[in-house]
Structures are given as C-alpha cells and as structure tokens.
Amino acid sequence: xxxxxxxxxxxxxxxxxxxxxxxxxxxxxxxxxxxxxxxxxxxxxxxxxxxxxxxxxxxxxxxxxxxxxxxxxxxxxxxxxxxxxxxxxxxxxxxxxxxxxxxxxxxxxxxxxxxxxxxxxxxxxxxxxxxxxxxxxx
Numbered sequence: 128x129x130x131x132x133x134x135x136x137x138x139x140x141x142x143x144x145x146x147x148x149x150x151x152x153x154x155x156x157x158x159x160x161x162x163x164x165x166x167x168x169x170x171x172x173x174x175x176x177x178x179x180x181x182x183x184x185x186x187x188x189x190x191x192x193x194x195x196x197x198x199x200x201x202x203x204x205x206x207x208x209x210x211x212x213x214x215x216x217x218x219x220x221x222x223x224x225x226x227x228x229x230x231x232x233x234x235x236x237x238x239x240x241x242x243x244x245x246x247x248x249x250x251x252x253x254x255x256x257x258x259x260x261x262x263x264x265x
Contacts, residue, residue, distance in 0.1 A: 129205045129226075130233050131166065131173055135241070137199040142249040146193045147186035152254055156180045156234055158227075159199075161216040163209065174204040174212060176222075176230055180238040182246075182254045194251045196242045202230055 157179050164175035178201070184194035204226065206212060212222055222230070242254045 129229065131169070131203040131205050133200060133202045133233060133237050135198055135200040135237075137197075138241070138245070139197040140195065140245045140249055142184075142194040142251055143192065145186070145189075145191070146184070146251075147188055149187040150193065150252060151185045151187050152252070153183045153185070154181070154235075154239075154254065155183070156231055156238075158222065158230070161213065161222065163213060164203065166203065169205075171205060172209055174206060174209060174222075174226075176202040176204055178202060178230075178234055180234055182238075182242050184251055194249065196245050196249075196251075196254065198238045198241070200234075202233060204230060 158176055159179060160177040162175045162177075163172050165172050178199070180198045180200075182196040183192060185191065186193050206226065212226060216222055221227070239255060246253050
C-alpha cells in the first residue's frame with residue numbers, strides 16, 4: 128500500500144443540546160493541498176496530502192445543526208510518478224483517480240474509527256450504522 132502514514136493535526140467535536148428524534152448524518156472529505164515532502168528515514172520523496180474530514184449531525188425536523196466531528200491532517204503517500212501527480216494537482220487541483228480513491232478510503236477508515244469514540248463521548252449516535260442482532264422469526 129502506497130500510504131506511508133497518516134497524522135491527525137486537529138480534532139474539533141461539539142454537540143448541541145437539542146438533538147431531536149431523527150438525525151441526518153453527513154460525511155464530507157476534502158483534499159486541501161498536496162506538496163512534496165522528503166522522508167529522511169526512507170530516503171524518498173512522497174506526496175504530503177493535507178485533508179479535512181467532517182461528520183455533521185442535523186435535526187431532520189428543524190434542519191438545525193446539532194453536532195459535528197471534524198478532523199484535519201496529513202497523509203503521506205509514496206508513488207513512483209510523484210512529479211506527474213504534483214503537476215496534475217497544481218494544474219486542476221485533482222490527483223489521478225486511483226490515488227484519490229486510495230487516499231479517501233484511508234482517510235475514511237482512520238477518521239471514522241476515531242469519530243465513533245468521540246460520538247459516544249458526546250452522546251451522539253455513531254457516524255455509521257452497526258450491524259444488529261435480531262431474533263429469528265419462525
């Protein structure tokens with residue numbers, strides 16, 4: 128896997144008092160910037176991808192925001208054609224699709240894992256649905 132590491136640099140989480148019965152939970156992630164970074168321990172240059180990830184909670188009836196969990200961070204990504212990817216980013220603020228998918232999947236896995244604990248601490252529902260056991264009907 129070309130991801131060398133992921134570093135969370137900021138976490139912001141908040142819950143408002145009036146949640147309501149039905150919540151809409153949205154997820155949003157964005158690549159804010161891409162730079163070249165030398166990793167001395169590897170003796171290689173990698174992409175340093177700055178990102179943000181947000182989980183927002185909205186009361187479905189009132190449309191008011193009732194909570195949020197936000198992360199900012201850096202993901203370090205090794206790829207052979209580093210200059211080509213940097214050129215693509217500088218030109219149109221996009222990375223090749225295969226890199227974008229890999230990066231977003233890693234960010235989602237890392238941030239959702241941390242968001243589950245934060246949501247519990249704030250008494251918000253988990254940001255993803257968990258499987259539930261059911262009694263088998265005869």
